[in-house]
Amino acid sequence: MEKIAVTLSQNLKAKPEDESKLGFGRVFTDHMFLMNYEEGKGWFNPRVVPYGDFALDPACVVFHYGQAIFEGTKCYRRADGGLQLFRPEENFARMSRSAERMGMPHLDEALALEGLKALIDVDQDWVPHNDGASLYIRPTMISTDVHLGVHASKTYLFFIIMSPSGAYYKEGLKPVGIYVEDEYVRAVRGGTGFTKCAGNYAASIYASEIAEKKGYAQVLWLDGVEQKYVEEVGSMNMMFAYGSKIVTPALNGSILPGITRKSILTLAQQLGFEVEEKKLAMADIFEDIKSGKCTEAFGTGTAAVISPVGELAWGDEKLTINGGEIGPVAQKLYDTLTGIQYGRVADENGWIVKL
Numbered sequence: 225m226e227k228i229a230v231t232l233s234q235n236l237k238a239k240p241e242d243e244s245k246l247g248f249g250r251v252f253t254d255h256m257f258l259m260n261y262e263e264g265k266g267w268f269n270p271r272v273v274p275y276g277d278f279a280l281d282p283a284c285v286v287f288h289y290g291q292a293i294f295e296g297t298k299c300y301r302r303a304d305g306g307l308q309l310f311r312p313e314e315n316f317a318r319m320s321r322s323a324e325r326m327g328m329p330h331l332d333e334a335l336a337l338e339g340l341k342a343l344i345d346v347d348q349d350w351v352p353h354n355d356g357a358s359l360y361i362r363p364t365m366i367s368t369d370v371h372l373g374v375h376a377s378k379t380y381l382f383f384i385i386m387s388p389s390g391a392y393y394k395e396g397l398k399p400v401g402i403y404v405e406d407e408y409v410r411a412v413r414g415g416t417g418f419t420k421c422a423g424n425y426a427a428s429i430y431a432s433e434i435a436e437k438k439g440y441a442q443v444l445w446l447d448g449v450e451q452k453y454v455e456e457v458g459s460m461n462m463m464f465a466y467g468s469k470i471v472t473p474a475l476n477g478s479i480l481p482g483i484t485r486k487s488i489l490t491l492a493q494q495l496g497f498e499v500e501e502k503k504l505a506m507a508d509i510f511e512d513i514k515s516g517k518c519t520e521a522f523g524t525g526t527a528a529v530i531s532p533v534g535e536l537a538w539g540d541e542k543l544t545i546n547g548g549e550i551g552p553v554a555q556k557l558y559d560t561l562t563g564i565q566y567g568r569v570a571d572e573n574g575w576i577v578k579l
């Protein structure tokens with residue numbers, strides 16, 4: 225494996241004093257990891273360098289045709305001060321799958337993980353200490369050929385930046401209101417829904433803005449073909465509890481295969497819940513919430529881990545779920561998974577990478 229060159233910053237930034245005011249994705253650490261790709265040569269020049277601007281030609285493919293993919297994972301600080309990652313190899317494997325769909329090269333996944341470790345090593349003091357806070361990690365790949373033809377690029381840049389982020393929930397898990405979007409769609413059959421490509425998010429911003437103006441935290445997307453079936457929420461997968469049974473939409477190519485989703489499904493079974501992945505009609509979910517059969521709804525994703533849904537609006541109808549409170553299933557799964565991530569609960573599945 226090519227050796228990772230490290231150039232330390234001579235101009236270290238002041239670290240945020242009050243971790244409770246960090247918010248999400250606004251402050252970045254002192255360094256970043258970069259490596260380049262050229263067709264015929266592969267990934268080369270892996271390096272940790274001071275965080276800073278890129279100089280890129282305005283004709284780069286990424287600016288015009290959006291060949292850009294990303295990932296999101298976190299570094300956690302245990303109570304003993306040690307640092308750990310949660311299933312990072314899953315993120316790099318997913319990035320390679322996203323890359324393939326976008327006509328981009330597979331990542332050198334082992335080198336990317338070494339690069340991440342080298343980056344965290346130099347910026348380790350940036351990992352927050354407060355419970356619930358973490359260092360958010362954003363690996364990204366962009367196409368850099370200078371050419372306005374609509375073709376796959378022959379050169380790419382991979383980078384990782386990191387941002388200390390505050391606890392998602394400051395006062396315990398607070399359920400959010402969700403708006404079921406029945407006009408716009410996020411992804412279609414045969415499209416890019418299963419990838420973390422930048423364009424998926426560009427296409428979602430308008431509907432999210434409308435939902436926010438109406439007072440909802442996020443949009444719940446229906447399938448892009450019949451607009452009947454539950455897909456996912458913003459940047460989270462959706463799950464519904466029916467007593468001690470958990471149901472979630474089956475992966476169908478247009479849903480993002482969440483690492484939190486996969487982990488929660490495994491943990492739920494280990495905790496004695498029944499789980500089912502299937503095609504879920506929104507109309508059935510609505511009926512089941514009204515009749516009380518469906519007892520909880522929640523999203524799963526790296527940022528919030530679990531986000532309970534207290535209110536669901538679809539057309540003219542608005543339903544309250546579990547009295548707008550977090551339910552026992554979401555709470556149990558949240559406590560177990562965050563317990564593993566912060567080192568309070570034994571990791572029986574080999575998910576933790578200690579640094």
Ligand SMILES: *Cc1c(COP(=O)(O)O)cnc(C)c1O
Pocket residue numbers: 296420456457458459460461480481482483484485524525526527
């Ligand atoms: C990232 C993301 C998720 C959640 O994936 P995790 O790996 O659990 O963080 C779900 N849906 C979308 C659209 C996403 O971008």
